[in-house]
Amino acid sequence: xxxxxxxxxxxxxxxxxxxxxxxxxxxxxxxxxxxxxxxxxxxxxxxxxxxxxxxxxxxxxxxxxxxxxxxxxxxxxxxxxxxxxxxxxxxxxxxxxxxxxxxxxxxxxxxxxxxxxxxxxxxxxxxxxxxxxxxxxxxxxxxxxxxxxxxxxxxxxxxxxxxxxxxxxxxxxxxxxxxxxxxxxxxxxxxxxxxxxxxxxxxxxxxxxxxxxxxxxxxxxxxxxxxxxxxxxxxxxxxxxxxxxxxx
Amino acid sequence: xxxxxxxxxxxxxxxxxxxxxxxxxxxxxxxxxxxxxxxxxxxxxxxxxxxxxxxxxxxxxxxxxxxxxxxxxxxxxxxxxxxxxxxxxxxxxxxxxxxxxxxxxxxxxxxxxxxxxxxxxxxxxxxxxxxxxxxxxxxxxxxxxxxxxxxxxxxxxxxxxxxxxxxxxxxxxxxxxxxxxxxxxxxxxxxxxxxxxxxxxxxxxxxxxxxxxxxxxxxxxxxxxxxxxxxxxxxxxxxxxxxxxxxxxxxxxxxxxxxx
Numbered sequence: 001x002x003x004x005x006x007x008x009x010x011x012x013x014x015x016x017x018x019x020x021x022x023x024x025x026x027x028x029x030x031x032x033x034x035x036x037x038x039x040x041x042x043x044x045x046x047x048x049x050x051x052x053x054x055x056x057x058x059x060x061x062x063x064x065x066x067x068x069x070x071x072x073x074x075x076x077x078x079x080x081x082x083x084x085x086x087x088x089x090x091x092x093x094x095x096x097x098x099x100x101x102x103x104x105x106x107x108x109x110x111x112x113x114x115x116x117x118x119x120x121x122x123x124x125x126x127x128x129x130x131x132x133x134x135x136x137x138x139x140x141x142x143x144x145x146x147x148x149x150x151x152x153x154x155x156x157x158x159x160x161x162x163x164x165x166x167x168x169x170x171x172x173x174x175x176x177x178x179x180x181x182x183x184x185x186x187x188x189x190x191x192x193x194x195x196x197x198x199x200x201x202x203x204x205x206x207x208x209x210x211x212x213x214x215x216x217x218x219x220x221x222x223x224x225x226x227x228x229x230x231x232x233x234x235x236x237x238x239x240x241x242x243x244x245x246x247x248x
Numbered sequence: 249x250x251x252x253x254x255x256x257x258x259x260x261x262x263x264x265x266x267x268x269x270x271x272x273x274x275x276x277x278x279x280x281x282x283x284x285x286x287x288x289x290x291x292x293x294x295x296x297x298x299x300x301x302x303x304x305x306x307x308x309x310x311x312x313x314x315x316x317x318x319x320x321x322x323x324x325x326x327x328x329x330x331x332x333x334x335x336x337x338x339x340x341x342x343x344x345x346x347x348x349x350x351x352x353x354x355x356x357x358x359x360x361x362x363x364x365x366x367x368x369x370x371x372x373x374x375x376x377x378x379x380x381x382x383x384x385x386x387x388x389x390x391x392x393x394x395x396x397x398x399x400x401x402x403x404x405x406x407x408x409x410x411x412x413x414x415x416x417x418x419x420x421x422x423x424x425x426x427x428x429x430x431x432x433x434x435x436x437x438x439x440x441x442x443x444x445x446x447x448x449x450x451x452x453x454x455x456x457x458x459x460x461x462x463x464x465x466x467x468x469x470x471x472x473x474x475x476x477x478x479x480x481x482x483x484x485x486x487x488x489x490x491x492x493x494x495x496x497x498x499x500x501x502x503x504x505x506x507x508x
Contacts (some may be wrong), residue, residue, distance in 0.1 A: 013506060081351035082350070102347055107279075109277050121263070
């Protein structure tokens with residue numbers, strides 16, 4: 001039974017490049033959205049997630065909404081286990097697959113086929129799983145013979161298609177997606193949406209960060225509204241999204 | 249603390265397919281589209297050993313048939329050690345893209361460095377083999393010792409790389425310092441000169457742990473038995489070094505994504 005539970009989860013991100021008092025003040029003026037403070041050792045610390053309590057259960061399709069810099073991506077990374085909370089805890093059961101960056105683990109000088117393997121391994125697939133799925137990934141990407149050419153010869157659209165095909169082939173129990181729309185040309189876009197829908201139906205929990213409210217209404221049953229690292233509202237999708245729209 | 253580091257090590261070893269692939273890709277990338285490929289390593293090492301051998305062999309008044317095998321083994325072995333440590337110090341920094349996007353075990357990036365350098369060693373080792381064939385093997389009995397000696401040697405290189413990598417991720421001046429230190433270590437360690445050649449300041453050799461490490465892998469190939477002290481130093485360093493490195497890794501494992 002897959003679940004993710006956050007208890008009082010708080011995340012302080014230390015920013016090492018920004019040091020010194022004058023810089024701190026500049027940053028404070030620029031970013032009113034986040035709590036920015038200075039640590040004891042002079043490192044600027046951004047409180048990206050502040051005291052989040054949350055439990056996601058099987059069957060939840062959660063749409064993450066909120067303005068830029070509200071902590072959506074950071075929350076996803078925390079759920080994925082990339083960032084561990086500074087205070088509180090994040091516990092999850094089930095295989096978590098984060099699709100946060102479409103270009104993760106793509107090697108310029110390797111062929112498309114080799115990149116399928118590399119990215120598959122990075123996303124936690126086993127060797128046997130990759131071999132079994134290689135054919136369907138190749139077909140889905142529609143790259144044909146280009147798969148035997150090195151990646152550096154690909155157009156950006158082709159790269160995205162390959163990356164998308166590999167990422168969405170992973171069997172995930174908990175799927176974390178960050179703005180993965182806008183792939184390839186119109187016909188591929190359509191295919192990609194079908195594929196995502198299929199992926200959603202297979203995964204037990206889906207968390208989706210997106211700026212398109214209509215899309216979130218369509219695919220999610222719950223919405224989580226983040227604001228300055230806090231949970232502003234969490235509940236049935238229609239309720240939360242309309243609140244969010246009213247406020248904007 | 250220690251157990252967190254240990255768990256990460258276990259998971260890292262389990263995903264050996266990932267780090268062997270990443271290591272291979274890097275070797276291949278470095279020599280992409282060159283006709284001779286990674287054998288450029290063999291060629292450049294060969295030229296280096298040939299020129300240093302002739303000049304220093306004459307300077308030190310050495311017999312070439314002894315000195316060339318000695319030098320080739322020393323240089324090849326030193327280069328895998330220092331490269332592992334130097335590249336280890338930047339391993340987390342350079343893999344930042346992966347670390348920030350996927351929750352993989354962290355030590356795979358260290359194992360990747362070791363693997364890549366073992367691949368490079370395999371190419372460089374051709375020179376050693378060639379010289380052993382040309383000048384003859386001194387003693388067959390000591391040869392098999394080389395295998396456990398090499399393993400112990402790399403185990404030591406790995407923990408130093410782990411510590412260097414972790415500290416360098418946080419303090420970005422360290423990779424430069426480490427590279428400079430390795431340069432100094434090259435001159436004070438008996439690599440191009442024989443351990444017995446220092447008739448004054450022999451403390452430099454006796455108290456230098458790196459001298460023992462290099463002796464450990466060199467002796468079996470030039471027909472000598474590594475002394476018990478050499479073994480003791482190498483094993484002692486490995487045990488205490490690993491405990492320290494795993495504890496440190498366990499303590500700061502979760503901070504790595506913030507640092508890179």
